[in-house]
Amino acid sequence: VQLQASGGGLVQAGGSLTLSCTYSGSNVRINAIGWYRQAPGIQRELVASRSSGGDINYADSVKGRFTISRDNAKNTASLQMNSLKPEDTAVYYCNVKYSIRKGWDAYGNYESWGQGTQVTVSS
Numbered sequence: 001v002q003l004q005a006s007g008g009g010l011v012q013a014g015g016s017l018t019l020s021c022t023y024s025g026s027n028v029r030i031n032a033i034g035w036y037r038q039a040p041g042i043q044r045e046l047v048a049s050r051s052s053g054g055d056i057n058y059a060d061s062v063k064g065r066f067t068i069s070r071d072n073a074k075n076t077a078s079l080q081m082n083s084l085k086p087e088d089t090a091v092y093y094c095n096v097k098y099s100i101r102k103g104w105d106a107y108g109n110y111e112s113w114g115q116g117t118q119v120t121v122s123s
Helices: none
Strands: 002-006 007-010 015-024 030-037 045-051 054-060 066-071 076-081 091-101 106-115 118-122
Touching: 002 091, 002 106, 007 076, 015 030, 015 118, 030 076, 030 106, 045 066, 045 076, 054 066, 076 091, 076 118
Parallel strands: 007 118
Antiparallel strands: 002 015, 015 076, 030 045, 030 091, 045 054, 066 076, 091 106, 091 118
């Protein structure tokens, strides 16, 4: 599965940004989508995830401010980020977990990462 992320940029504290991730691949079943971020000197962390069943999880630090969504028709995952804070500054990565379809079944657990997009929030 190939991923292409976009939407990062520079924004003032309190502002908003929307990140998008378009994924492509044949004969796959998407099991979950997620957004991660990594700030300099800090381990990559999960920001938000959404399973194929609709279960959604957010990091405590972004609850109430960020919203993850998926458009199956467009093969796109999005992360709406509101009320941004300087501590949200990081490189954001989209992630897709998937299985390979074969007939009516799907096998294996694989994942792909997008290339990362920089989000900078100024104070």
